[in-house]
Amino acid sequence: MSQTTTEDTTTTGASPAPVAPRKKVLSEGKKAERRLGWLLCAPAALTMIAVTGWPILYSLLLSMQRFDLKFPDRTEWIWFDNYVTVLSSPYWWNAVWVTVLLTVVTVAVELVLGMSLALIMHRALVGRGIVRTTTLIPYGIVTVVAAFSWRFAWTPGTGYLAEALGGDPVLTEKIPSLMVVGLAEIWKTTPFMALLLMAGLALVPDDLLKAAAMDGASGWQRFIKITVPIMKPAILVALLFRTLDAFRIFDNLFVLTAGSQGTSSVSMLTYNNLIKGLNLGIGSTMSVLIFIMVAIIAFVFIKLFGTAAPGSDDGGKR
């Protein structure tokens, strides 16, 4: 695996210079081939644009209108007023902070737990199949079903967790319910993190670790100085995936608190305004803002941390 990556890097890294001049002297056959290539992928590309581009554009258009299904006769073009309304709303900022907090805390905990699980799964000598299967069970359960079982577990009177902790209704206060939501989220998605990290662990050559051990490096030193640097691309991809997912948290929250007591995430708030409130203008504004925030997260990960998009080789960047 690592072998091929380095090879790819060298070839692509070396090629850009000669490619540029050669472009002008493309033969007729080559040109025709290219044209055919474009024609062949055009239907797929156009379909993609139709199903992703149009909704994005449409929500952009909606976000610049006062558009409320309750008041169809009051629809008007108001440019960026909706953005001013949303960005000056305390409810929006509360939701943003709740989302950021949940994202940072759950992804950090998942990284640590996921890494330990990955190491266990990677190193397990006996019952490897059993270990991997049990680890993956939470990830295999539908999120809504899992969230319901968490909710019942935390309901005083019927839930074992609530009873174990003295029977207080934890899901009725902001901080405790956020903790429960975070816990459910971590429980659910740590296996996913572990899976991605395990793929990265497979990249680390055993010889290197053995050599380091011969040189007297402790287990921790080997992990920090060898395993982690080699795994870095895998860790970053895992973090990117999980951050983007966690940022859009909805189903867990919807079932556990439905956003009461100020526990709304940005997605929850958007749902409340769009589907419950029927306010297409404000709701679309929020969707656009979420889109922008997710784009920023992806940009930071890819440009600043150098995360390679899966499937691509990061030739040109280093």
Add this chain to the structure above:
Amino acid sequence: MGATRRYRLAAGVGAAMLAAGTLTACGSGSQGITVNVYKYPQENFQAIVDSCNAKAAGRYNIVYNKLPREADGQREQMVRRLAAEDDSMDVLGLDVTWTAELAKAGWIKEFTGSVKSQVETGTLKTPLDTATYEGKLYGAPDNTNVQLLWYRSDLVPTPPKTWDEMISMAEALVAEGKPGQIVAQGKQYEGLVVLYNTLVNSNGGTILDENGTKAIVDDKAVEALAALKKLATSKAIDPSFSNAAEDNARLAMEGGNAAFQLNWPYVYAAAQKKPDFAKNFKWAPYPTVSGDQSKVTVGGINYAVSNYTTHPDESFDAVLCLRGAESQKLAALKDGVPPTIEAVYDEPEMAEAYPMRDDIKETLKNASVRPRTPAYQNVSTVISTILSPPASIDPQATADRLRKELQDALDSKGVLP
């Protein structure tokens, strides 16, 4: 030319086939038009539907489609389908607070002519008010509901008449070490809005103006905030008041902690399962805030006819049967929902199932309606969010915030929490 003709021929054949398809669909339909009713899960509603189908004698066939159990889920399903102009919904069971929203959006039909007069005849005024928007009738009241004061006659020989009297009696009981708590709905949800609306109206105040376009929250409404705060901070209030919905309140009282409860009449039927508790479980009219009668918030369900129905006449006809006196009596006796037709209260069988029927009827005559505006969902969310938790209300400041955020909600400028 030839090609065009051939094309036209093909198009004609295609159209004919389509028409044939539609015709067959219509053909099978005319043998029995289906009227799809969407209503909350009501235990004995199918029996009502069956008897109405028998009366329709084959003119149409009513099919009962159950909506989700929770009000939010019911509204969401109907609203989403109406926004998409779904013509497979004919009759809708609406919560009394949704009339304005669906009427303004143009999703439900107005009741006119003889259907209107048949609905209005003999129906109590307040439930009828909930189905009216901008002077037009958009719904036929099916059942209604009002809260009463429930108390324990072994602890409280004579029930309190006023809000303050109730609080001081409860505090005296608690001071004596007796179970004198007051239980009510203080959780951040519709129940808190109902409580606040009752207090405001009983005090002669206003939350929104008559048209539902301007937030008022006048001085009387500020006093109502003070009354709510007084209850929430009283020594006699149930400690979990700020998390209590209807059933929490009922269970707390049945559990033996409370002497007073503000709740819907269903608690009476529930109490009968515990004879020891039930023998001292009595009711009285809702305590007054100012003046000699309180104006309790009315609840219940109205039937509306979807604007996208393909069988409007049959649908209106079905509504008249489904909410007719006979159907209402059955629902009242079997499902415990108070009727909206006044005469049904006087039926002899009602005395046993509804010993408190006279108090319900009296309360209904003076009941109040929640703010009538298409933006009710937003108004309700804003009120319950700002008043929560009730103990931390600061009457004047809370009222100012309420006024501002309600106005934003009405102008669809605000963000829903």
